[in-house]
Amino acid sequence: xxxxxxxxxxxxxxxxxxxxxxxxxxxxxxxxxxxxxxxxxxxxxxxxxxxxxxxxxxxxxxxxxxxxxxxxxxxxxxxxxxxxxxxxxxxxxxxxxxxxxxxxxxxxxxxxxxxxxxxxxxxxxxxxxxxxxxxxxxxxxxxxxxxxxxxxxxxxxxxxxxxxxxxxxxxxxxxxxxxxxxxxxxxxxxxxxxxxxxxxxxxxxxxxxxxxxxxxxxxxxxxxxxxxxxxxxxxxxxxxxxxxxxxxxxxxxxxxxxxxxxxxxxxxxxxxxxxxxxxxxxxxxxxxxxxxxxxxxxxxxxxxxxxxxxxxxxxxxxxxx
Amino acid sequence: xxxxxxxxxxxxxxxxxxxxxxxxxxxxxxxxxxxxxxxxxxxxxxxxxxxxxxxxxxxxxxxxxxxxxxxxxxxxxxxxxxxxxxxxxxxxxxxxxxxxxxxxxxxxxxxxxxxxxxxxxxxxxxxxxxxxxxxxxxxxxxxxxxxxxxxxxxxxxxxxxxxxxxxxxxxxxxxxxxxxxxxxxxxxxxxxxxxxxxxxxxxxxxxxxxxxxxxxxxxxxxxxxxxxxxxxxxxxxxxxxxxxxxxxxxxxxxxxxxxxxxxxxxxxxxxxxx
Numbered sequence: 001x002x003x004x005x006x007x008x009x010x011x012x013x014x015x016x017x018x019x020x021x022x023x024x025x026x027x028x029x030x031x032x033x034x035x036x037x038x039x040x041x042x043x044x045x046x047x048x049x050x051x052x053x054x055x056x057x058x059x060x061x062x063x064x065x066x067x068x069x070x071x072x073x074x075x076x077x078x079x080x081x082x083x084x085x086x087x088x089x090x091x092x093x094x095x096x097x098x099x100x101x102x103x104x105x106x107x108x109x110x111x112x113x114x115x116x117x118x119x120x121x122x123x124x125x126x127x128x129x130x131x132x133x134x135x136x137x138x139x140x141x142x143x144x145x146x147x148x149x150x151x152x153x154x155x156x157x158x159x160x161x162x163x164x165x166x167x168x169x170x171x172x173x174x175x176x177x178x179x180x181x182x183x184x185x186x187x188x189x190x191x192x193x194x195x196x197x198x199x200x201x202x203x204x205x206x207x208x209x210x211x212x213x214x215x216x217x218x219x220x221x222x223x224x225x226x227x228x229x230x231x232x233x234x235x236x237x238x239x240x241x242x243x244x245x246x247x248x249x250x251x252x253x254x255x256x257x258x259x260x261x262x263x264x265x266x267x268x269x270x271x272x273x274x275x276x277x278x279x280x281x282x283x284x285x286x287x288x289x290x291x292x293x294x295x296x297x298x299x300x301x302x303x304x305x306x307x308x309x310x311x312x313x314x315x316x317x318x319x320x321x
Numbered sequence: 322x323x324x325x326x327x328x329x330x331x332x333x334x335x336x337x338x339x340x341x342x343x344x345x346x347x348x349x350x351x352x353x354x355x356x357x358x359x360x361x362x363x364x365x366x367x368x369x370x371x372x373x374x375x376x377x378x379x380x381x382x383x384x385x386x387x388x389x390x391x392x393x394x395x396x397x398x399x400x401x402x403x404x405x406x407x408x409x410x411x412x413x414x415x416x417x418x419x420x421x422x423x424x425x426x427x428x429x430x431x432x433x434x435x436x437x438x439x440x441x442x443x444x445x446x447x448x449x450x451x452x453x454x455x456x457x458x459x460x461x462x463x464x465x466x467x468x469x470x471x472x473x474x475x476x477x478x479x480x481x482x483x484x485x486x487x488x489x490x491x492x493x494x495x496x497x498x499x500x501x502x503x504x505x506x507x508x509x510x511x512x513x514x515x516x517x518x519x520x521x522x523x524x525x526x527x528x529x530x531x532x533x534x535x536x537x538x539x540x541x542x543x544x545x546x547x548x549x550x551x552x553x554x555x556x557x558x559x560x561x562x563x564x565x566x567x568x569x570x571x572x573x574x575x576x577x578x579x580x581x582x583x584x585x586x587x588x589x590x591x592x593x594x595x
Contacts (some may be wrong), residue, residue, distance in 0.1 A: 032499035039500050043418035044427050046411040047471055054468055055434060058445035065444060074452060123339055130340075137344045139585055140351065143578035145529045147546040148567035151553055152350045155357070155560060161368045163353055169369075199347065256438045259531050263550060280440050285536055290444055297441030308436045 066294035078291075085295035094271070094279065095296070102275040105186050105261075106254040109193040114247060116194060117201025124202070125209050138199035146196065146259040153192045154179070154264045179264050182272035189273055192260050197253075201246045208242025209235065241318040248311040255304055276300050354571070357564035365560050380565035388548065390566070396459075397544040401527040403463045405520055408470025413516070416475045417504055420482035428479075431472045439468070443536050450537060457539030465537065466527045473523040477584070481515030482508060518584035525574045545570045 035042065066085055068078040089095045124134055141149070156163045157178035165175040178188040212235055220230055258277050261267070267274035267282060274282070280300055284293030357365055359376040384390050419427055442465075450461040485508055493503040531546040538544060549570055552563040578585060 032501060036500040040418055040422040040424065043414035044424060047415040047427075047475065050411055050467055050471060051430070051434065054446075054464055055437070055442070058442050058449070061445035061448065062441055065448070074448075120343055123336065123343065126336075128337070128340070134340060134344050136579065136582065137347045139578060139582045140575060141347055142585065143525055143574050144351070144571045145546060145567075145574060147529075147531045147550055148354075148570045149350055151549065151563055151567055152354045154553070155563075156350065156353055161366050161370075163349070163370060166369055195347065195350070252436055256440075258440065262531075263553070277438060277440050281443070281532075284440075284444050285447075290448070294441075294444050297438070297444065300438050301441045304436055304438055305433075308433075 062294045062297055065290055066298050068291045070290040070294070072288040072290060081291065085292045086299070088292065089295050089299065094274075095276075097271070098274050098276045098279040101186065101273065102255060102277070105190060105193075105257065105273070105275055106251060108187060109190040109197075109257075110247065110250045110254050112190055112194045113198045113201045113250060114243070117198045117246065118205055118243070120198065120202035121205035121209055124206055135203075138202060141196050142199055147263055149196070150192065150260040150263040153195070153260070157188060157264075179273075180269060182270050185265055185269060185273045189261055189264065192264070193254065193257060196260070197250060201250065204246040204249070205239060205242055208239035211242075212238045244314060244318045248315050251311060252304060252308055255307065276303070351571075354564050354567050357560055358568045360561060362561060380561040381569070383559075384562050384565050384569065387562070390548070390569070393543055393545050393548040394569075396538070396542050397528055397546075400459060400462045400466065400542075400544060401524050403459070404466030404470050404527045405524045407463065408467050408523060409474045409516065409520060411467070412471040412474025413478060413509075414504075415471070416478035417482050417508060419475065419479045421487070431475055434468065435472050439532055442468070443532070446533075447536050456537065457541050459542060461537045462533065462542060462544075465533050466530065469526055470523040473519055473526065477519035477522065478512060478515055481512045485511050515584075518581045521577050521581040522585060525578055528574055 065078075067080060067082060069081055069084075070078045120138070124131060124138075157180075159165060159175060159177050159180055162178070164178065168175060177184055179185045216234060217230060220234055225233070256277055257275065258281070261273055261275060261278055262281070265273045267278045276296065277300065280293055280296040283289045283296060356372070358380055359378070360371075360374050361377050361379070364371045364374045415427065418424055446461060446465055447456070450456045455461050489507050489511075490500075490503040493507050494500070498506065529546065530544075531550070534544045534547045535550075538547060545566075549563065549566045552559060552566060
């Protein structure tokens, strides 16, 4: 930070003459002086008030609703249950199935994105003709409307006329059921997630690779290091912080994935892709179990905050030097 | 040819081949989307797929004829523009304050806001909108989109404000400017490129939003993502129309982001490398 809280008053004091001049010179100047002194909390104030309205109050509300059997219609009174909804959720095997599906999807998607992203980062690291175009191709999935692209993926994964099975047939592989089979639905969705987010990993890791000094690689090469040991002992340790950061930035969004799962499977087939996020949504807005869904939402939020806190500590350790 | 050179050639060819495959993988869905949008009905369900066909714009015309697609576009545009402008009006001063006064707790708050799963806010938002009789109006959509447009404004622009030397503002104070004036006349104009880039990212995110719109919009305020999702749930899936609609939704953000590509990663990473 270039200007810390400490040195700003000093600057203001040194400019004390100017403040006097404003106060004498212009009407309303006393006002601006008052404003100036409170800038550090007046400027963030609109943000804080907005957060209070759209986040603070709703969070209290969802906690309240989660303790009730809460009807969707405002005319019917709510019925207090205490922790009943939480107990019911924790006793429900559907909750635990969702929990493990979420863990499975997240690790498969993020793990795949990491490996594939690292490979792409290494590929685009060197200079070649058309590199700019490749970068544009990598940016496109991140910006394209997820619902629209999910519908296209759905079309591509169609078992009879879809493009993916056609491509498989070209290499002589048998057709797959993709998202239509409970056994392959999570890998299929993870593949789509990888399409959306591998470029993100790749570009962050590529930025990390640029920080590896050429001289080090060169001198190690002169000392007879093989490409593999160069990668293992020089490149990898040096880009580790970037890799960890990319990983951290993907895990939370992956836990919260909604758009492509909802559009392509809606949680099916046979609930095989019903992540906690989907489960919470469906309970609330498909079955209108507002209280139960709120309890699920609170638990999902807690899970995500715990994971975030853990990841934040990991990040602090990596970026401490 | 010497064995060393041969090895280099093989390396080169393998590298280009891998790059080609990777690029093809990421472009494939766009290719399918555009070709299916232009294919006459007969060719769409052909197996194996046909790549040579007389292109038609019928699907695009049908999309506008059969659905009030223009009003969906208008809804999306109104909501995204308002949410971005309002979010930036609120978030820019916060970004400036973070940059100049090192407000760590505010940074933490914004990071926590980005972590919260939106699904847990949907129920209270919906119930609040219902109580206020504002379901299916623009207001709840704009307000809820602030939950990400403000953090985008704040987190991306902190870096831009930090890059402006404080000395410039100090000079202005000495010349009799108040802090607020120095911010408006000096810091703000210098950050315009950053504001535009961050604005594009926030707008794209808002334009693409599906979850909030699914719950909070109705017949009058339906946005494009919800509308195109409706193509799938109708009895008979119209692949051509769907592809045309998907193209129409995706095209504007792709064009936008093309111009902001340098900042996209910076925006997505913002706040993480501190």
